[in-house]
Amino acid sequence: MELSRLVACSQAVKATRSRKKKIASLAELLRAARGEEIDIAVTFLSGTMRQGRIGLGYAAVMKVRVEPASISTLTLREVDGTFADIKACAGSGSGKRRAELLGGLLGRATDDEQKLIRGLVVGELRQGALEGILIEAVAAAADVESAGVRRAVMLHGALDGVARAVLEEGAAALSRFTLEVGRPIQPMLAQTCDAAEEAVAQLGEAVLDFKIDGARVQVHKDGDEVAVYSRNLRPVTPAVPELVSMVRALPVATVVLDGEVIALKPDGLPHPFQTTMRRFGRKLDVAKLQAELPLTSYFFDCIYAEGELMIDQPARDRFARMGNILPAEQVIRRCITDDPEAAEAFYDEALASGHEGLMAKSLDAAYAAGSRGAEWLKIKPAHTLDLVVLAAEWGSGRRQGWLSNLHLGARNASDGGFTMLGKTFKGLTDQLLTWQTEALLTRELGREGHVVHVKPELVVEIAFSDVQTSPHYPGGLALRFARVKRYRPDKTAAQADTLATVKRIHEKGHRK
Secondary structure: OEHHHHHHHHHHHHHOOOHHHHHHHHHHHHHHOOOHHHHHHHHHHOOOOOOOOOOOOHHHHHHOOOOOOOOOOOEHHHHHHHHHHHHHOOOOOHHHHHHHHHHHHHHOOOHHHHHHHHHHHHOOOOOOOOHHHHHHHHHHHHOOOHHHHHHHHHHHOOHHHHHHHHHHHOHHHHHHOOOOOOOOOOOOEEEEEOOHHHHHHHHOOEEEEEEOOOEEEEEEEEOOEEEEEEOOOOEOHHHOHHHHHHHHOOOOOEEEEEEEEEEEOOOOOEOOHHHHHHHHOOOOOHHHHHHHOOEEEEEEEEEEEOOEEOOOOOHHHHHHHHHHHOOHHHEOOEEEEOOHHHHHHHHHHHHHOOOOEEEEEEOOOOOOOOOEEEEEEEEOOOEEEEEEEEEEEEEOHHHEOOEEEEEEEEEOOOOOOEEEEEEEOOOOOHHHHHHHHHHHHOOEEEEEOOEEEEOOOOEEEEEEOEEEEOOOOOOOEEEEOOEEEEEOOOOOHHHOOEHHHHHHHHHHHHOO
16 A cells, blocks of 8 residues: 555544544545555554654654655555664664665655654654544444444554454454453543542442552463553563562462552652652663662552453452452552542542542443543542743644644742743643634744744643653753643733742652
């Protein structure tokens, strides 16, 4: 299949807001793909590559400048093959060789094809083809029910293998996708809720878990073999030897558990999230880190045990099975209640213990892997700050033509200037994007590539989970999970929150 055909499909998906039209365009392309082309097309349309990271960062990619070709000649297999060749480069001169291979590929690509290739390599290809839409497109192309494809993807952990099987073999192929111990499945996710009493009102009798700010892990045990995977399904087994030893000793031959690991202080209070994540860095002295920063594990769900797939069983049965397998100290602190006052008291206990809040879970819910359903609710206090917009970036995909990603700054009380704390494009409606673009352009100071710098006048209320240290910003701090709540036309930049306020929030979090 020609790359130009996939590019045309990508552009058609970008150009429409209609879910139905997106699915139709994607399904038409997938019907025309053959064999390995299906795997390649699905990953490209997802904004990823089969090879993962290939050793070229944003700066290196942007340095490779070649004139685009006037005629398209590239195929999907040729692009995928070049990505594989780039990743295989190693040793002295490998950086130069990677750039040469990328330059050769871009030299054969038209302007639109170059944009897609660059976007894939740097991980910034946003085209509106989210996995949910792609799953429905695969189902439409294969003329099967989307629920069957969704379940197969959940158990397989990726769409590409499932797409090829169902497109080549039909619905019968879906039955062979089941959980394999040693292959991670997508984790179940949660929606947000403002209060514990609201959660029990919504769910009825529910299990409430402490919500800890650690690293989520999925653990697979098969005999003496133990594998640990991160939230994004990356293998991290070597980084957590204490967890491996604990799971290896469990009184079951096979089990798959969902949980978190966290670094605790000597007094039992949690370290900040970033401290825990030191255990998962790129270059690790595992023994030294284990001695300095031991991890404690807590589990909250059992996905598979002794040959039995448990995701379709109600949560109460999964939790009971987990309780029979794990020692009590390895199970997350939890209570079961339908009493709003008891729920709020347990929420207060979680916060007093230094944790983020609570998770509320329906006792009747199945384990909906990969889904952010209403059966799991997360309850935690949200911070807000009034910050100043320093710049904004032109959007892509369905936000093309709008200034989207905001650069946010806190006020320096000493000199009246502003210190950048991060960026966000979350929480912006189409109406707000339209107003924001016009308002920012009237305050434009200058441009730097896709970034428009503006007069620091507009104040925006930002919600965020916490403040973390960051070497990327001048103040050494950055907001975590920042989201726009609203603009504050009632406030001037001189009334924005100060960097000192941000530092106090950060220090409070570090004292947890």
